[in-house]
Amino acid sequence: MAQPTVDKIWMDGALVDWADATVHVLTHALHYGSGVFEGIRCYETPDGPAVFRLTEHMLRLERSCKMMRMDMGYSVEDLVEATKQLIAANGLKECYIRPLVFRGYGVMGLNPLPAPVGVTIAVWPWDSYLGEKAMKHGATAGVSSWRQRSNNATPPQIKACGAYINSSFAKMEAVDHGYDEAILLNEAGHVCEGTGENIFVVRDEILLTPLVSDGILEGITRETVIAIADDMDIDVMEATLVRSDLYTADEVFMVGSAAEVVPIREIDHREVGEPGVITKAIQAKYLDVVHGRDSEYEYWLERV
Numbered sequence: 018m019a020q021p022t023v024d025k026i027w028m029d030g031a032l033v034d035w036a037d038a039t040v041h042v043l044t045h046a047l048h049y050g051s052g053v054f055e056g057i058r059c060y061e062t063p064d065g066p067a068v069f070r071l072t073e074h075m076l077r078l079e080r081s082c083k084m085m086r087m088d089m090g091y092s093v094e095d096l097v098e099a100t101k102q103l104i105a106a107n108g109l110k111e112c113y114i115r116p117l118v119f120r121g122y123g124v125m126g127l128n129p130l131p132a133p134v135g136v137t138i139a140v141w142p143w144d145s146y147l148g149e150k151a152m153k154h155g156a157t158a159g160v161s162s163w164r165q166r167s168n169n170a171t172p173p174q175i176k177a178c179g180a181y182i183n184s185s186f187a188k189m190e191a192v193d194h195g196y197d198e199a200i201l202l203n204e205a206g207h208v209c210e211g212t213g214e215n216i217f218v219v220r221d222e223i224l225l226t227p228l229v230s231d232g233i234l235e236g237i238t239r240e241t242v243i244a245i246a247d248d249m250d251i252d253v254m255e256a257t258l259v260r261s262d263l264y265t266a267d268e269v270f271m272v273g274s275a276a277e278v279v280p281i282r283e284i285d286h287r288e289v290g291e292p293g294v295i296t297k298a299i300q301a302k303y304l305d306v307v308h309g310r311d312s313e314y315e316y317w318l319e320r321v
């Protein structure tokens with residue numbers, strides 16, 4: 018499917034035409050994966066477009082930069098403003114938002130520190146990541162033969178460009194096997210996450226999700242779901258989960274800014290079933306919150 022385009026991209030402080038937002042082939046990040054990024058969504062609400070938890074995403078971008086020893090040269094507030102300006106300039110009501118901070122053109126070699134840092138923000142319309150059918154009836158998933166990268170190799174806690182070859186390996190394998198999504202375990206066999214989503218399982222009406230220390234991205238949707246579940250009086254526990262917890266679960270769902278809240282109906286040919294009561298309740302609440310239909314969570318919406 019062709020990449021949808023819009024008029025403008027924000028590049029190092031200026032709005033440039035989509036077609037002009039290009040880099041040199043000797044850009045450091047192209048060779049060594051030396052970049053970090055975010056994935057965010059802007060939703061149409063009754064009071065106009067609003068970005069969901071934009072500041073939290075930019076704060077995570079800043080933390081990713083800190084680990085990579087990259088100075089963005091912009092504050093979180095600057096990037097929040099730039100994002101809003103960009104969405105308005107493109108006249109979008111709803112879109113996906115992709116900020117990227119990367120080592121640019123200037124020096125090659127494995128020490129990234131002398132390479133200049135570039136900052137870009139792109140926006141484009143992007144439908145539900147795993148599709149409408151998956152949102153309603155659930156997606157299929159397979160446990161990957163690829164393992165999650167370790168906390169001491171390429172830390173899963175930062176959204177680093179190069180790290181995503183791990184997700185790509187797992188995603189290709191899942192698609193080859195006819196599944197919609199992959200589930201990655203760490204080397205100890207603990208459940209981690211999907212290729213671009215965190216995971217929750219329901220067992221005896223308790224919501225369980227892997228610990229950050231097992232090697233996952235500290236997802237903003239994960240945190241959102243934990244908070245709304247708590248407000249809905251659903252018990253939530255962060256715990257080490259193993260493969261059999263997936264196969265014996267009453268309900269399973271995945272969460273992420275792109276994927277939103279997606280029920281999982283089958284894992285490795287073991288039926289989980291149609292979306293369950295808790296999954297459906299969390300999904301409905303999440304979609305109400307992001308679309309500004311629930312005033313209780315208004316503080317998470319950043320108006321364009």
Ligand code: PMP
Binds near residue numbers: 210211235238
């Ligand atoms: N895990 C991985 C590996 C991801 O790429 C993402 C998407 N950013 C997530 C989890 C979910 O994170 P978030 O809810 O912050 O989008």
